[in-house]
Amino acid sequence: MDVQVKQDWMSIRRVNTTAALTTAYKEGLTGFTVASRVGKQITLQEGGVYTEFVSCSYLGLETHPALIDAAHRALDTCGLHLSSSRSAMRPSYLPQLEDLLGQVFRGSSVAVFTSTSSVHLGVLPLLGSGSLAGYPVKKRVHWLMDKTAHASMQVLRGILEQFGSVSRVEATDAESMAAALNECSNKGETPVLLIDGIGSMSGLVPISELSQQLESAQGYLYVDDAHGISIVGRHGAGYAFSAVGHSLPTNVILAGSLSKAFGGAGGFVVVSGPQDVAIIHASANPLIFGHSIMLPMLAANVASTQIHLSEEIDVLQRRLWKNVSLLDTVTNNQLLNAGIQSPVRGALFETEEAGLQAARALRDQGMLLFPVFYPIIARGKAMLRFAVSADHSEQHITLLGAALQALSRNGTWTPTNSELAPV
Structure with missing residues (x-):
């Protein structure tokens, strides 16, 4: 009897997943081990102080x-x-x-x-x-x-x-x-x-x-x-x-x-x-x-x-959206989600290697982010995800914007604000 077994979703994911995430882990581009932090400045266990755009604590309340x-x-x-x-x-x-x-x-x-x-x-x-x-x-x-x-x-x-x-x-x-x-x-x-x-x-x-x-x-x-x-x-x-x-x-x-x-x-x-x-x-x-x-x-x-339930939440929200707006401005509205009311922005890359190269460059300049690959986005592509917080300073945002513009000028990143296609 010819019985066809439908492949399960985990097997499909495993077969289609490349070594990009493993490479990111090995090179210290994600999976960061944090020893201490002050605001958005974190000290890693292996040394070095960085500005992080990883935490989903968009209002900074986790250290309130x-x-x-x-x-x-x-x-x-x-x-x-x-x-x-x-x-x-x-x-x-x-x-x-x-x-x-x-x-x-x-x-x-x-x-x-x-x-x-x-x-x-x-x-x-x-x-x-x-x-x-x-x-x-x-x-x-x-x-x-x-x-x-x-x-x-x-x-x-x-x-x-x-x-x-x-x-x-x-x-x-x-x-x-x-x-x-x-x-x-x-x-x-x-x-x-x-x-x-x-x-x-x-x-x-x-x-x-x-x-x-x-x-x-x-x-x-x-x-x-x-x-x-x-x-x-x-x-x-x-x-x-x-x-x-x-x-x-x-x-x-x-x-x-x-x-x-x-x-x-x-x-x-x-x-x-x-x-x-x-x-x-x-x-x-x-x-x-x-x-x-x-x-x-x-x-x-x-x-x-x-x-x-107090007025403080309004103050924190205003600080967050001021920072989000600033990031859109310094990147010329070229990031994913530009102009919409989301604290998440993304830089899309046509290849995984280009995304890894950009993550390396940003880390070298003292900025940490979340690089993502399949199955989070389409197979073969990469995205650098930036979580903006009310706790980021104006300098944090402008330095990130300048670094992304440099990646655009040297051809590592070709800006697009198109939506991610469903995987």
């Missing part, structure tokens, strides 16, 4: 005195950890954090997880099974996975298929979405679109328009806004929540991160009502069988949320 003091106090009062699932025992910081986040996402309810990936693992099966009272499923779900959705959602395909079919779509392509929604309608299925709000490498997604499109199809929009949290919106509620007017539509679920611009650690989900938070607390696998966030980080999360 209020967060550090809160972590120290938690250590003194409760130690490192309460080693228990939240259903058995939980620190006082956990309900306090969820209540405060409820004030940030006014009119909605919030449940906290140990990571954004754990949010996906806990919430999506509940959504797919029709277990969430506020998000009923009429027959069977049909998952519409945007081609640029984060890997932490894409890797769950095998789990998602237990609840319904999975199709890859281009959420920003009207024809792709119309065809997918029409198929769901013909089969009597409930469409659920899984997308990123702000991509970790590129782009913004039209949240409000997609929410309305899914509502017309009696479907749901699930947004991973990990990179959008804190950097925009009232109280730093993020890109996705601000895009819908700071009022969560009844067909939208938001997943967010406490580990990036928020400055702490963990993830959370925002749903339309408290009844679904109760279901999530009782039934989400990572909350039943996993532990809560380490105590010092929980306390730091509470301190960060208090900053978000």
